[in-house]
Amino acid sequence: MKRRVVVSAICALAAVAHYGAKPVQADGYSAVTDERLKNPEAENWLSWRGNYGGWGYSSLEQITADNVKDLVPVWSYATGLTEGHQAPPIVNNGVMFVATPENNVIALNAKTGTEIWRYRRKLPKELFQLHPTNRGVGLYKDRVYLATLDACVVALDATTGKQAWETCIGDWKIGEYSTLSPLIAEGKVISGVSGGEFGVRGAITALDADSGKVAWKTFTIPAPGEPGSNSWRGEDWKTGGGSVWMQGNYDPDTKLAFFGTGNGAPWMPDTRPGDNLYTSSVIAIDVTSGAIKGHHQYHWNDAWDWDEVSAPLLIDYPRDGKDVKGLVHAGRNGYLWWLERSKGDINFVGAESYVEQNAFDKIDKKTGRPSYNQDKIPLLNKSAKFCPSLWGGKDWPPEAYNPKTGMLYIPSHINLCSEYGGAGTLDKLKPGELWLSVPVDVVFASLRFSDKVDQTKPVPTGSLQAFDIKTGKRIWETNFNDTPFWAPLLTTGGNLVFAGGTADRKFRAMNASSGKILWETSMPSGVTGVPSSYSVDGTQYIAVQAGWGVDAERMHALMQKILPADRKLPTVPQGGSIWVFALKK
Amino acid sequence: MSSTKPFSGADPASRNTEVSLNRRSLLSKLTAAGGAAALCCGQSFTAAAETSADAEPSGASLKAGDHFTRVGDGAGLSAIRLSDLPAGAAIMDVMPLDPATGKAREESRMNAVNLVRISNVPSGSPLEATQGVMAYSAICTHKGCKVNSWAPEQNRWRCFCHMSEFDVLANGEVVDGPATQPLPTIPIAIDAEGIITATAGFSSAPGAAD
Numbered sequence: 001m002k003r004r005v006v007v008s009a010i011c012a013l014a015a016v017a018h019y020g021a022k023p024v025q026a027d028g029y030s031a032v033t034d035e036r037l038k039n040p041e042a043e044n045w046l047s048w049r050g051n052y053g054g055w056g057y058s059s060l061e062q063i064t065a066d067n068v069k070d071l072v073p074v075w076s077y078a079t080g081l082t083e084g085h086q087a088p089p090i091v092n093n094g095v096m097f098v099a100t101p102e103n104n105v106i107a108l109n110a111k112t113g114t115e116i117w118r119y120r121r122k123l124p125k126e127l128f129q130l131h132p133t134n135r136g137v138g139l140y141k142d143r144v145y146l147a148t149l150d151a152c153v154v155a156l157d158a159t160t161g162k163q164a165w166e167t168c169i170g171d172w173k174i175g176e177y178s179t180l181s182p183l184i185a186e187g188k189v190i191s192g193v194s195g196g197e198f199g200v201r202g203a204i205t206a207l208d209a210d211s212g213k214v215a216w217k218t219f220t221i222p223a224p225g226e227p228g229s230n231s232w233r234g235e236d237w238k239t240g241g242g243s244v245w246m247q248g249n250y251d252p253d254t255k256l257a258f259f260g261t262g263n264g265a266p267w268m269p270d271t272r273p274g275d276n277l278y279t280s281s282v283i284a285i286d287v288t289s290g291a292i293k294g295h296h297q298y299h300w301n302d303a304w305d306w307d308e309v310s311a312p313l314l315i316d317y318p319r320d321g322k323d324v325k326g327l328v329h330a331g332r333n334g335y336l337w338w339l340e341r342s343k344g345d346i347n348f349v350g351a352e353s354y355v356e357q358n359a360f361d362k363i364d365k366k367t368g369r370p371s372y373n374q375d376k377i378p379l380l381n382k383s384a385k386f387c388p389s390l391w392g393g394k395d396w397p398p399e400a401y402n403p404k405t406g407m408l409y410i411p412s413h414i415n416l417c418s419e420y421g422g423a424g425t426l427d428k429l430k431p432g433e434l435w436l437s438v439p440v441d442v443v444f445a446s447l448r449f450s451d452k453v454d455q456t457k458p459v460p461t462g463s464l465q466a467f468d469i470k471t472g473k474r475i476w477e478t479n480f481n482d483t484p485f486w487a488p489l490l491t492t493g494g495n496l497v498f499a500g501g502t503a504d505r506k507f508r509a510m511n512a513s514s515g516k517i518l519w520e521t522s523m524p525s526g527v528t529g530v531p532s533s534y535s536v537d538g539t540q541y542i543a544v545q546a547g548w549g550v551d552a553e554r555m556h557a558l559m560q561k562i563l564p565a566d567r568k569l570p571t572v573p574q575g576g577s578i579w580v581f582a583l584k585k
Numbered sequence: 586m587s588s589t590k591p592f593s594g595a596d597p598a599s600r601n602t603e604v605s606l607n608r609r610s611l612l613s614k615l616t617a618a619g620g621a622a623a624l625c626c627g628q629s630f631t632a633a634a635e636t637s638a639d640a641e642p643s644g645a646s647l648k649a650g651d652h653f654t655r656v657g658d659g660a661g662l663s664a665i666r667l668s669d670l671p672a673g674a675a676i677m678d679v680m681p682l683d684p685a686t687g688k689a690r691e692e693s694r695m696n697a698v699n700l701v702r703i704s705n706v707p708s709g710s711p712l713e714a715t716q717g718v719m720a721y722s723a724i725c726t727h728k729g730c731k732v733n734s735w736a737p738e739q740n741r742w743r744c745f746c747h748m749s750e751f752d753v754l755a756n757g758e759v760v761d762g763p764a765t766q767p768l769p770t771i772p773i774a775i776d777a778e779g780i781i782t783a784t785a786g787f788s789s790a791p792g793a794a795d
Binding site: 443 | 695743745763792
């Protein structure tokens with residue numbers, strides 16, 4: 001795998017990290033308060049992206065671009081489980097909470113790796129797991145919250161792991177399941193359900209953190225008579241998708257949470273004519289009432305399985321002489337979206353493709369609504385090749401924003417496309433059964449290289465890209481050849497970006513200003529876990545889970561089919577482990 | 586709710602790892618013995634909570650003598666015959682049909698079965714007796730998804746969820762993907778009326794093995 005730095009430049013902004021209030025109690029367990037979630041301490045990592053804005057940023061700066069070469073493992077811990085270990089190690093004053101596949105939660109001493117307790121969800125025997133993973137726990141007061149594969153939310157005592165309550169928010173038997181980390185805001189535990197491949201109707205549910213009682217439930221697909229319902233034909237809304245499988249970000253000033261939504265269901269767009277609100281959108285949802293206060297649909301009547309479930313990052317940026325209270329989203333549809341948030345509406349500011357994208361003809365400059373190239377739209381009776389692939393420019397692995405460099409980092413796939421079309425007829429939905437409208441045999445062989453690349457040579461397929469938040473321009477990219485690149489990002493005050501995601505099982509540190517690889521180490525399995533950073537007793541740690549699986553494994557399988565014999569990917573073994581690194585002493 | 590709590594076991598020295606490990610081993614044995622009560626008793630060993638979801642159906646109930654049928658297509662239930670299955674073809678996601686009652690055993694998805702009739706049965710092969718027909722569990726041994734793709738060129742079952750592949754000519758052994766256990770098989774015969782009939786239950790319990 002080769003790395004290519006295209007441009008190296010930097011426009012650093014002043015650091016704006018919040019250090020916030022000190023934890024309540026240093027000796028026992030420190031209750032996680034609303035104030036701490038709003039202003040998390042540098043030494044802790046209290047939520048899946050570290051702050052409400054979804055930045056994936058730690059202001060810790062003991063580990064720097066200059067000394068990261070001295071990073072060594074401090075401890076590691078085998079989870080004893082297979083499949084995709086995607087959750088970040090979440091840390092509160094020396095106590096780490098790690099969610100794993102099979103809905104285990106492990107509490108550990110963050111300094112030593114000693115297990116304190118372990119919770120193991122008893123999942124239904126007949127449960128089928130299309131996405132056997134979990135993306136992390138939420139913390140609030142002295143509890144730990146987990147959304148489960150059987151579509152429930154459980155509250156655990158942070159000190160013992162004992163279950164305080166359980167509330168089911170969906171029905172796994174019809175294909176609803178939860179893999180996201182719950183958003184904790186204003187005393188509520190806010191979660192959603194996956195199931196876009198099973199024809200579910202997406203929903204977000206808020207539970208009272210103390211009691212587990214439902215505070216509100218809001219569907220992402222409007223029922224007849226509700227705003228947006230005229231974007232659906234007949235009964236299509238009942239099975240229209242719009243699932244919610246990534247944590248929302250949150251603006252405490254307006255009490256609005258911003259959730260991304262999944263693709264329309266089933267996949268072929270002519271099965272559900274109309275714009276299909278609010279699929280492939282961001283919605284602004286009032287966490288007090290659950291009311292949808294605003295939305296922006298990134299693309300209408302999705303045809304490409306482009307979920308837009310990643311919540312936009314809350315980043316304020318200048319445009320045309322104005323300071324914009326912004327939302328920034330690297331779309332699965334291959335466009336980098338610049339939006340403006342308010343007390344309600346979400347306004348379009350701009351969008352440009354950050355990977356090859358041939359499905360959109362143009363973007364309306366005022367509304368952001370794309371128009372489409374008709375020959376790039378697969379239909380029930382028409383196959384089409386389109387770019388980027390069904391996994392998009394960026395799938396779920398989160399971007400990161402570093403206020404010191406002023407850059408947004410995007411873990412993207414490039415030069416990959418898909419080709420598929422429908423089965424000709426639409427099968428009747430059987431609850432709990434896959435309902436794609438595309439034959440699975442076709443999907444098995446759907447991955448393509450872009451026509452623009454020379455396939456006889458190694459093809460850059462993974463690309464870590466950095467964009468200047470002030471100008472919206474790309475500053476650098478570091479590319480990886482012939483590999484999946486499922487790389488959740490962490491960026492730090494030490495001018496670093498951490499990422500795994502490649503088939504060679506490496507976990508790497510890049511210079512945040514230039515993209516240059518400064519450090520890398522081989523891991524037991526591929527790294528698709530979200531990295532985090534924290535400190536205990538004055539030592540900064542970098543933590544991440546290794547554990548290949550889910551869509552990284554799928555892309556690996558499909559990529560093997562298109563790579564020539566002399567460039568086949570290495571086997572990536574499964575098996576989860578937690579790793580913690582610090583500078584050599 | 587208290588804002589602070591001492592951490593049970595937060596001090597590494599106070600944690601009894603051996604007890605925890607023993608408990609898991611015990612739980613495993615007790616679960617194998619099949620008791621919800623055993624799980625209940627095990628909880629006293631540790632502070633860590635483990636919850637039970639609602640009781641689920643006991644699993645596969647396919648029996649010797651069962652026929653197979655398509656369900657959910659609106660047509661009346663009829664037994665699948667050899668003549669329904671051309672050489673090289675598969676019929677996926679069928680259910681056992683109790684010939685005594687005429688009802689499908691569809692109380693559990695663990696009963697789902699895939700039928701296949703391979704081409705070019707080698708002379709002398711036991712498959713000659715069934716004219717190339719074989720029956721496999723349709724539940725992937727990886728994460729419980731339906732095995733929903735038949736690749737006749739390679740004689741493989743494939744699971745869309747995570748792309749595990751199983752060799753039909755090698756008793757369902759895993760040949761690709763993350764599954765580690767073979768697909769359970771069902772011994773079958775073709776009866777005098779040409780109906781595909783189970784001669785025994787599943788070779789092992791269907792469902793996710795990992």
